[in-house]
Amino acid sequence: VENSYPLLPDGTRHDQLEQCGHYDRWREDFGLARSLGIDALRYGPAWYRTNPAPGRYDWSSVDDQMAWLRQAGLLVIADLCHFGAPDWIDGFRDPAFPIHLAAYAREFARRFPWVRHFTPVNEMFVAANLVVLRPIVHRDAEDDGLRGAQADRIEDRPLAAVLLVERQSDIPADAPANVYPDLREIRRYEVTLRRGLAYDAGQRRARLPGA
Numbered sequence: 001v002e003n004s005y006p007l008l009p010d011g012t013r014h015d016q017l018e019q020c021g022h023y024d025r026w027r028e029d030f031g032l033a034r035s036l037g038i039d040a041l042r043y044g045p046a047w048y049r050t051n052p053a054p055g056r057y058d059w060s061s062v063d064d065q066m067a068w069l070r071q072a073g074l075l076v077i078a079d080l081c082h083f084g085a086p087d088w089i090d091g092f093r094d095p096a097f098p099i100h101l102a103a104y105a106r107e108f109a110r111r112f113p114w115v116r117h118f119t120p121v122n123e124m125f126v127a128a129n130l131v132v133l134r135p136i137v138h139r140d141a142e143d144d145g146l147r148g149a150q151a152d153r154i155e156d157r158p159l160a161a162v163l164l165v166e167r168q169s170d171i172p173a174d175a176p177a178n179v180y181p182d183l184r185e186i187r188r189y190e191v192t193l194r195r196g197l198a199y200d201a202g203q204r205r206a207r208l209p210g211a
Contacts, residue, residue, distance in 0.1 A: 001029060004122075005046040005084035007091070013084075015046055026065050034072060041069065042119060044079030048086040051104050059111055066112055078115050080105055082122040092127060 001022060005015040022029055033041055045062035052058055069076050081101055085091055089100050105120060121127060 001033075001041070001043055003044060003046060003079060003082050005048060005082065007048075007084060007087070013048070015049075017046060023061070027068065030065070030068060030072065030074070034074065038074070040075035040077060040117075042077040042079050043069065044082065044119075046084065047081055047104060048084060051086050051100075051107075053086075053088060054100075055103075057104075057107050057111075066115075070114060075117065076112075076115050077117040077119060078108065078112070079119045079122060080108060081120065081127075083127060 002016050002020065003022075005013060005017070007013050017023060030041075043065070045059075045065075049061045050058055066076065081104075085094075085097070086100075089097060091097075094100070101120065105118070109115070
């Protein structure tokens, strides 16, 4: 089930679950999936709907769906962040992004403790590349601060986020992998993001005349 919900440069939100009619026809969608013999489904709510404000959560758009999937015996791979973020977060470039996502992951795990499989960030390198280095998915695309020479320094942002996560993490390094899918997963995501951004920036610099 395609569940992207990007906020585009013109300020419009494109919630594909809404556009494809899933909010009204989710029972039919899940029934069709089960009729195909599928026994696992990667699925998740739109983060901007379930976390409309800092520390506030609204599960009304996903409670019934998750209950149906559980009762049907379909293995859920929870898709927490799929090409979009809540309006109150400054997109993927927000230095506190991993903290907000970690908090959301924790609350999701508490709400649905029977879920054991997670995709914390969909296509994390693609998301980082399109939203930060080549910003075309988020409204920040019009921010001049991400243009020109300043883009070469954008790889510093994920590093700051990594350090912020390390300071605030309360999960010991040797904690069982199935305890929480949040901070340790987000930390690995940020390290991967930082390396990817640094590599991409290096490749772009190498292509500049005289480099």
